[in-house]
Amino acid sequence: MTVAVSIVMPVYNVERHVGRAVAALLALRVPHGVSVAVIVVDDASTDASMEVVAALLREAPFPVSVLRHPVNLGLSVARNTGLAAAGGDFVWFVDSDDWVSPDLLEAFVGAATEDVDIVVADMVPVHEDGAADRPMMRRTRDVVWDGPAAVEEFLFQRIRAFMMNKLIRRSLFDGIEFPPGRLYEDVAVCARLMRRARAVAFVAGPAYFYLQRRASITGNFTPRVLDLYTGVLEACGVLAAEPGCASAAGLLHFRLRAGALSVVDAAARARAEAGAAVVQIVRRDLRFKDFFASVRHGLWLVAAGVLLMLVAPGWYARIYRAARFVRRRRERRLGARRRGLSHA
16 A cells, blocks of 8 residues: 655745755655655745755656745745645655755654554754754654653653654644744644644654754744744643643643743843843743642752742853853764764
8 A cells, every 4th residue: 555645845045955955855765655745835935945946856756746825924824835735644844944864754654554643753953064963852762652652752842842853644634734923833733733643653763954043933032932932831721621631740841841941041042132021921920839830740950940930030041051051062072073983
């Protein structure tokens, strides 16, 4: 039986990077019994992005559709356009400034057994200077979780709320779309998909390489980082609404660590007046009962972060920036060491 996979790539003003992204898709190994269709959504690019795409796609070994928006509508709408055109069994969203391992599709499909509705790959953040951070999941073996266990992995951020590193059964999207006009649109959508999935698999080895561009949505600070907080609160509401779907500890961790403290972390990186205003908005939602609940559930680092935010938010920012500096230096050293070993 043939397994049909639709790969959706929104494109908007990425002429410097889209060539690598498309070339990586064309280099994918397609297993026997798998059909692939690529859907490119041009979100009204004003640079040469689509010229680069068109030149490469002339050599595409599988069908390609190009859909065009008359005006720029944003990533969520571009994904919705691609999703509406996606047929087949599975859909995979790929960003146009990232790239993938050539054996990732093969690994994805191999893990997508009858009951597995989502397959997750590791993500490797790569900076514009070529330096790579450690993989986000850091697992060395394949894993399969049933639905409730996968939700817990998601809430404790061991499965990250990204769309691009996941092969997703198309039917899971019935009645679900990305929220137009919102940044961090993956978060609540991932929660809805996780709630529906019968099982979720992780494939070790092949990876999705995630370019950290300073000019990207997630690279520059904006008060719209509050969209992340909105998405996290919506995700918690979705998962809490179904009895037995999520633990109290998991929901607490996701609301505080993925939501409130992640927004504060972004503001600390920015050191801007807008960041201070965002911190005050989030801080108003924090309560000492959040600290005590975190302690009760053994979420010690979350508890420490909440307490600092309540009594000394300035110190939270200083400690975060110092810890981030040390962590980045360590990751750069490890990355340089790995590159040296690979060239030896």
